[in-house]
Amino acid sequence: MADGKKLRYSQQRERIYEYLLSSKEHHPSAEMVYDALRSEIQGLSLGTVYRNLRLLEDLGKIRRVASHQGIDRYDSCCSDHVHFFCQSCGYIENVPKADIEKIRAAVPLGSSYQLFKLDLTLTGLCSKCTIKEITKE
Amino acid sequence: MADGKKLRYSQQRERIYEYLLSSKEHHPSAEMVYDALRSEIQGLSLGTVYRNLRLLEDLGKIRRVASHQGIDRYDSCCSDHVHFFCQSCGYIENVPKADIEKIRAAVPLGSSYQLFKLDLTLTGLCSKCTIKEITKE
DNA sequence: ATCGATGCAAAGGGTTTGCAGGAGC
DNA sequence: GCTCCTGCAAACCCTTTGCATCGAT
Numbered sequence: 001m002a003d004g005k006k007l008r009y010s011q012q013r014e015r016i017y018e019y020l021l022s023s024k025e026h027h028p029s030a031e032m033v034y035d036a037l038r039s040e041i042q043g044l045s046l047g048t049v050y051r052n053l054r055l056l057e058d059l060g061k062i063r064r065v066a067s068h069q070g071i072d073r074y075d076s077c078c079s080d081h082v083h084f085f086c087q088s089c090g091y092i093e094n095v096p097k098a099d100i101e102k103i104r105a106a107v108p109l110g111s112s113y114q115l116f117k118l119d120l121t122l123t124g125l126c127s128k129c130t131i132k133e134i135t136k137e
Numbered sequence: 138m139a140d141g142k143k144l145r146y147s148q149q150r151e152r153i154y155e156y157l158l159s160s161k162e163h164h165p166s167a168e169m170v171y172d173a174l175r176s177e178i179q180g181l182s183l184g185t186v187y188r189n190l191r192l193l194e195d196l197g198k199i200r201r202v203a204s205h206q207g208i209d210r211y212d213s214c215c216s217d218h219v220h221f222f223c224q225s226c227g228y229i230e231n232v233p234k235a236d237i238e239k240i241r242a243a244v245p246l247g248s249s250y251q252l253f254k255l256d257l258t259l260t261g262l263c264s265k266c267t268i269k270e271i272t273k274e
Numbered sequence: 275a276t277c278g279a280t281g282c283a284a285a286g287g288g289t290t291t292g293c294a295g296g297a298g299c
Numbered sequence: 300g301c302t303c304c305t306g307c308a309a310a311c312c313c314t315t316t317g318c319a320t321c322g323a324t
Binding site: 066067082098107108110114125126 | 203236250258259
């Protein structure tokens with residue numbers, strides 16, 4: 001992080017970043033990224049995916065979402081926003097209507113604190129899984 | 138979780154729960170609990186700490202706070218509230234003045250969703266570490 | 275006496291890292 | 300050609316689990 005190394009282009013890194021941009025609604029894990037790209041990039045290794053996710057995070061281009069069930073998930077959107085984690089299907093959705101300013105205002109922090117980021121995660125059952133549950137009974 | 142087993146008293150479990158109650162402000166990890174109790178409970182094993190933390194969580198007596206840096210932290214308070222995670226010292230504090238109702242109101246969820254819990258984590262530098270940082274420069 | 279809880283150590287599973295070869299500049 | 304990046308596999312680290320024994324009821 002912020003070391004003197006010069007960044008060099010790599011196809012792998014570009015594809016990984018592109019994939020993250022294209023799957024804003026999935027919030028994929030490292031393994032999900034790997035599975036999605038391994039057919040397209042011959043001989044891609046999981047280690048490379050991890051290294052690039054970490055690098056992109058250090059560069060501030062992506063954001064690591066608080067991990068669920070011990071697995072880190074990634075988001076190409078770096079601004080504060082709200083996530084909904086479905087316990088049943090494991091998907092992480094954005095909650096687009098959330099009012100971030102209102103949330104910030106509800107959290108008064110002393111002036112001696114420095115706030116870098118804010119993560120609000122709702123846990124429950126998503127729309128699909130709720131309907132499945134109702135239908136089953 | 139919710140299996141037919143009958144709970145039996147154990148000194149270890151009692152102490153672990155007591156320790157969590159007494160360290161509401163620390164939000165300790167399993168290892169922190171272990172380190173704090175091993176001198177007091179002869180031959181305590183880390184596995185037992187993990188087993189009991191999980192059991193207490195399943196019983197709804199404690200809450201697992203979203204893990205930071207890959208390590209789970211525990212909280213004896215089970216109601217929704219706001220945490221402040223300090224990147225520098227690793228402490229997790231409560232943000233007592235946070236207005237949970239206001240936060241809930243800022244997050245409109247479709248009626249087809251079921252919300253079980255809400256986790257808001259602020260990340261930054263706590264008061265102490267901010268002052269340290271300023272003093273250093 | 276029964277069966278849950280413990281201690282110990284080994285196994286799991288996600289993530290990181292060392293190394294030799296390959297690719298960008 | 301100098302470095303960074305990659306693939307591979309081993310190492311790491313937190314957490315879980317199998318097993319024999321201990322302990323609560």
